[in-house]
Amino acid sequence: MMSSRMTTRRTLLKAGAAGTALVVAGRAGFNSSLAQLPTLEKKDSYVVGFAQTDSANPWRLAETASMKQQFEEELGWTLIATDANADTAKQLADLDSIIAQQPDIIIFPPRESQALAPKVLEIRDAGIPVILIDRDVDHSIAVPGEDYITFIGSDFVDQGRRAAEWLAQATGGTAKIIQLEGTTGADPAIDRKTGFEDYIAGTFKGTPTADGAYPGMEIIASQSGNFTRDEGRQVMETLLQANPDVTAVYAHNDEMAIGAIAALEAAGRTPGEDVILVSIDGQNNALDAIVEGKLGATVESSPFFGPISYETMMRFVDGEEIEPWVKVEDRFFDINNAAEFQGQQF
């Protein structure tokens, strides 16, 4: 599920300083005469281009629905929407056809950070400002604030931290944890692992946390469940045999958490009582599991990009300086509020 929307932000950041010379050369190759961010004048109604990567999962569908809701239904503007069916070449072609229709702005999640970066420059040269959502492009080719307005997306490291924080509270700081990781190498998987493990060790993004370390919280096993329910379940079944003393599960997404619940039940455990679970995504079925008492909590990874895209765009119109990464404010769901949002997620 999540695997289809992995960003490669990490690789880009790493490319950083060492590759500067290359970067300059690379950028020079792409940059034509006007290397300037296009502007957007103030008017009543805009035409917005939106090039979705695919509609293969509820998350993507919710993202598209949120864009349509915001720009078409709420504002009554024109939204030129395309769907690349998980095909990078098609997304490039989709963007060409959107450019040809001369919209005021283009908002899209680039399917691949390398392949779509030159296209961002091309759109800039066509005089159309761009906002990237949920995935970013290679910063060695295209730079936020210069070539495109900004990147809007969740902070996956913080999602991991919030899951750990809740689990530390829920277990009183003592837990034997099985971690079900996302697809190996995918950014959400790497960041969610880092955020969780660092918080337990008493740090967050390199600085000590106010809560300090939790020596009583121990990760006894950690394996990839590939972000899917079936693999999450099978890996949990296996790990459960080798680690019967487990008291908590941290899953990098809801689907794997639901798989883990099935595995625990099949082994005669009571999820929510003798094993506490926490995960990330905030899907409808996770909220149901929270209400049933099986899942402890889930950190939202919001697909609702419509409102925040609109807000960011209007700030740009007003001439505000936009930060290079606009962070999505993800909500948090546990037994206190899950019932309230049941059925409203994705």
Place this chain on the structure above:
Amino acid sequence: MSSVTSQLSSRSLSLTDLVRKSSQTERALFALIVLSLYNAFFTTNFLTVATLRVNLTQVATIVIVAVGMTFVIGSGGIDLSVGALMAISGALAPKIFTSQWGPLSNEWIGIPLAIVIPVLVAGAFGYFNGYLITKFSIQPIIATLVLFLGGRGIAKALSDGNLVEFNTPHFSYIGRGRPLGVPVQVILMIVIVIVAVWALRSTTFGRYVLAIGGNERAAELAGVPVTRVKRQIYVLCGLLAGLAGLIVVAINTSSDPYQVGDGMELDAIAAVAVGGTPLTGGHATVAGTVIGAFFIHQVRYTLISHGVPDGTTRMVIAAAILVAVLLQRPKAGWR
């Protein structure tokens, strides 16, 4: 050259001799026993009923699909479409039992139909494979590639590309039920294996399959109804894949057209190859396939429970398959 080789082998350990003389199935069984012994000593709680149950439930779908694949490969063919057929059957079932249409809304009608129809549909797609292969003389690897690629598209269309969730305990029984403590899919696996062993050994159909795999032209001249038997083989493989798809969906109480049966064709072919059925056809062993499936599954189980990363696990399984296939080469196998 040959004298040097024979000199070397006569001087070397008798173990080498043993490996050379043993059948591939015996080697696979030996490897499985060694792996089980390792687990008995070094994997926590391996020798428990609960672990046995987990292993049996996880291996059941691989075995069921691999049994069908054994017939296909025994006849000299291959079927790449099994994973996609699982996805089709898995996508179709919830369509039927969640339907509000007249008689289907009755559980007593809806659920049996939700089991029978998807399996039959998968069988029909199997017939399509067989039809392409026999009618147009298309290579099986190409003919079944059609549904390998297109079948998942059909599954996506059936579910509008969405993960479909359901809460239908009576349907989930085929993946979660445990009459007398034995999981339903394990019972299905055992029944299917017994019938398959009998069918391959003692029926005309079984002999036809191997005759076709051994020498199709000769079989035809000897009066074997090659076209009909080949189509039956792919129907059988499709039916079993369809059943496996239902089991996966039932355990997970959800059907994800992208995930159900993903990679199953490789697991099934690997189980058949490791178990000692030559990929050239003409000879087949269902018992070997069962051993092969258990071996591949237990390699994965062992690596996961010892915390070996996912990527490494895949490489180790690939290496195990490579060794098995190398050993399979006639005569030249092991020196």
